[in-house]
Amino acid sequence: MCGITGWVDFGRDLTAERETVEAMTATMACRGPDAAGLWAAGPVAFGHRRLAVIDLELGTQPMTAEAGGTVALTYSGEVYNFAELRAELTRRGHRFTTASDTEVVLRGYLEWGAGLAERLNGMYAFAIWDSREECLLLVRDRMGIKPLYYFPHGEGLLFGSEPKAILEHPGVRPVIEADGLRELLSFTKNPGNAVWAGMREVEPGTVVTLDRQGLHTHRYWRLEPGEHADDVSVTVERVRELLDDIVRRQLVADVPRCVLLSGGLDSSVLTALAARQLADQDEQVRSFAVDFAGHTERFVADQSRSTPDAPYVRDVHEHVGSLHQDIVLDSGDLADPAVRRAVVAARDLPSGLGDLDNSLLLLFRAIRERSTVALSGESADEVFGGYAWFHDPVVQQADTFPWLARRLGAGGRPGGGLFDGHLMSTLDLGGHIRDSYATAVAEAGTLAGESEHERRMRVISYLHLTRFVRVLLDRKDRLSMAVGLEVRVPFCDHRLVEYVYRTPWAMKTFDGREKSLLRAAARDVLPVSVAERVKSPYPSTQDPKYVEALRDQVEDVLANRAHPVFDLVDHRSLKGLLAAGDTALPLRPLLERVLNFATWFDLYSPELRIR
Secondary structure, eight states: OOEEEEEEETTSOGGGOHHHHHHHHHTTTTTOBSEEEEEEETTEEEEEEEOOOSSSSSOOSSEEEESSSEEEEEEEEEETTHHHHHHHHHHTTOOOSOOOHHHHHHHHHHHHGGGGGGGOOEEEEEEEEETTTTEEEEEEOTTOOSOOEEEEETTEEEEESSHHHHHTSTTOOOEEEHHHHHHHHHTOOOTTBOSBTTOEEOOTTEEEEEETTEEEEEEOOOOOOOOOOOOHHHHHHHHHHHHHHHHHHHTOOSSOEEEEOOSSHHHHHHHHHHHHHHHTTTOOOEEEEEEETTHHHHOOOOSSOSSOSHHHHHHHHHHHTOEEEEEEEOHHHHHOHHHHHHHHHHHSSSOOOTHHHHHHHHHHHHHHTTOSEEEOOTTHHHHHTOSGGGGOHHHHHOSSOGGGSSOSSGGGSGGGGOBOHHHHHHHTHHHHHHHHHHHHHHHTOOOTTOOHHHHHHHHHHHHIIIIIHHHHHHHHHHHHHTTTOEEEOGGGOHHHHHHHHTSOHHHHTTTSSTTHHHHHHHGGGSOHHHHTOOOOOSOOOOOHHHHHHHHHHHHHHHTOTTOGGGGTBOHHHHHHHHHHGGGTSOHHHHHHHHHHHHHHHHHHOOEEEOO
């Protein structure tokens, strides 16, 4: 998978700045534990950390080629159609010295220039320096699976897979301004914004170019509405064809592979399809699931989760014959401050999901001891319409992001009354959300002949595929790469996303249920229990000891009134909420949020510049 970073400055010779670039590269060691590399020439310096997945012996980076001048590449990700591209490039006269997809990307640039991006199928973020043009290209995959950030600096810019690489540069200060804080507190995601002041993210489906004339941006892919001519049966068949091809491509690796299995429809489909394909190679698919000590026995249904996962996980691995292992955690593991610090450090921001993040990190740690590549069901809900709010008539008509429609923060107020009142008035989160929503809806465009309900549901799908899913993909990338595990997301293949997005909502729910197309396309490979199971989110512990541990830790934070977290959090409000318990507001997410922010201040010492 790998981590990349670099520095371009047209006014400096960066061959004298190896120490700085090495320090930036070292922050990416978790993303690439197998090897490190650095390349510098004149105004450019690239760093790379490698997680070896394909062509373990060769494929080291940064990689260079000579073609009337030096072209250098530092690359992160996987290109799933690299074999076809390699064959085409070979026919065009290119000669390869490795079996890696990295060299295919480099040679592809020599052949097609920036147009290479449109030919790639995969998850990737990479930088190319072309000395012939004195030009830097930053390229990101269509769905934003792999992260890539940049920071204009001097007569050029800094870039990295994660903000921490850029923040390591001595010329960059960890500053958060009002717009960044609005992003953190409002549960919105505006493309391009990186929260840290002055920093940007390369938007999905985009090439950012830097030359001596400045920065230029080219969007090579966007999600567009379109006609769908297939009937239900043909659509179901096409979805299955795409899934079979996607899983086949994403199983390619020279290291141990596995599937993340939750017992839900999405992960079960991937597990079943992978099992079939690997059986043809006389290989047994490996699957892993997270569970909590005593969870199934003590499970109590709630609004989000009507059933525990474990029985369905068992049904799937027995049905497909997977080599399965449960990773069982207890409340002490989940509440461990060291785990929380690792999560916040991985994400660079206090935007976590509490025990859901902590358990995911611990799951990935355990899997990494046994495997290097894992397939995940992430984004199927966004693609096929799986969340409950997709099917709620009130939410369908709400004039805001669907995931915020039921309540904005705890108790229906931004921040749940937890944050400083003057600060919240200054930030005007309500106005920020309205503006962000209006911008996103306008992007979705129109489709001739579309009914009002179909248009509304297509817009809701667009919001999920261009805003909501990117938060989840970033979470999945950061927490997996924090332990050197490559997680692949088959449901983000752009061919599948485009095809299903253009399918009418009536067809996506043709049997009156959520994810109708996916269920029908894979019913033949699933146990009946899973094929009929109602959507259930990623599991969360119900152990009261977890909340007790959180309370104790927040009491410790309250005891230090000088802690910088109280530049944001109102000390008196927090103390009152803690005393009131769940009688006033749902306490647990507030406790988790306070501890995330406190940990973030401890790790990053951010400077707040809020006018």
